[in-house]
Amino acid sequence: MKIAILGAGNVGAALATAWSAAGHTVVFGARDPQSPKTAAAIGKLGLRALPPAQAAQASEIVVLATPWSATRAALESCGSLAGKTLIDCTNPLKADLSGLELGTETSGAEHVASWASGAHVFKCFNQTGAENMAGNLRYAAKPVMFVAGDHAPARPAVLQLARDAGFEAVDAGPLTSARLLEPLAMLWIHLAYRCGLGREYAFALTRRA
Numbered sequence: 001m002k003i004a005i006l007g008a009g010n011v012g013a014a015l016a017t018a019w020s021a022a023g024h025t026v027v028f029g030a031r032d033p034q035s036p037k038t039a040a041a042i043g044k045l046g047l048r049a050l051p052p053a054q055a056a057q058a059s060e061i062v063v064l065a066t067p068w069s070a071t072r073a074a075l076e077s078c079g080s081l082a083g084k085t086l087i088d089c090t091n092p093l094k095a096d097l098s099g100l101e102l103g104t105e106t107s108g109a110e111h112v113a114s115w116a117s118g119a120h121v122f123k124c125f126n127q128t129g130a131e132n133m134a135g136n137l138r139y140a141a142k143p144v145m146f147v148a149g150d151h152a153p154a155r156p157a158v159l160q161l162a163r164d165a166g167f168e169a170v171d172a173g174p175l176t177s178a179r180l181l182e183p184l185a186m187l188w189i190h191l192a193y194r195c196g197l198g199r200e201y202a203f204a205l206t207r208r209a
């Protein structure tokens with residue numbers, strides 16, 4: 001698949017690593033493709049950065065891996081994303097990581113859908129640490145990644161991208177399930193930073209035999 005990732009930070013770089021290894025064509029959408037920070041981030045991956053609109057228009061899948069506060073501007077810089085599959089990895093975190101800016105009766109993903117008119121929005125890759133997204137991790141059980149979105153035809157591709165990043169991909173239903181998946185990310189952060197687990201862990205799903 002052709003994938004544009006908006007944001008070459010922790011999440012964007014990890015997913016690019018996994019998806020390039022899986023044979024996908026990945027390009028970054030960056031507000032300053034020539035900046036030393038972007039060059040340093042993508043140089044070691046051997047990938048290209050383009051202005052966001054160019055990266056998005058050349059791709060079937062657009063991935064949002066920007067800070068929540070920059071997400072609307074990043075989307076606006078892409079122009080129309082109508083008909084594209086848009087995977088939202090963001091979490092609407094408060095600046096001090098103490099909680100979410102919104103939730104329970106809406107979600108960041110639903111805001112994203114309202115900003116990206118006509119895009120097929122999925123929530124995914126928000127529920128675990130970025131270092132768990134680069135593929136090839138050796139956990140005793142496969143880490144789980146939930147996928148939520150409303151556009152049935154695009155769902156298999158998003159589930160496959162989660163598998164390609166090393167996860168057990170689980171369909172969590174409509175985009176409103178992001179109201180559950182964003183607090184799940186908050187739980188991961190809480191356990192990592194406030195309960196002593198650190199970042200070297202992941203959630204897995206197990207079934208009764």
Ligand SMILES: NC(=O)c1ccc[n+]([C@@H]2O[C@H](COP(=O)([O-])OP(=O)(O)OC[C@H]3O[C@@H](n4cnc5c(N)ncnc54)[C@H](OP(=O)(O)O)[C@@H]3O)[C@@H](O)[C@H]2O)c1
Pocket residue numbers: 006007008009010011012029030031032035037038052064065066067068070073074077089090091092093125126127128129130131
């Ligand atoms: N870190 C994690 O473990 C983790 C896990 C799951 C989900 N998340 C979520 O994923 C998102 C990204 O997290 P991160 O840790 O990868 O962040 P990060 O390392 O700070 O990277 C953010 C990237 O977004 C870019 N960016 C900022 N404004 C932009 C714009 N208007 N247009 C295009 N790109 C823009 C930044 O580039 P420049 O500033 O150089 O332009 C940078 O490359 C956040 O919403 C976070 O809550 C993070």
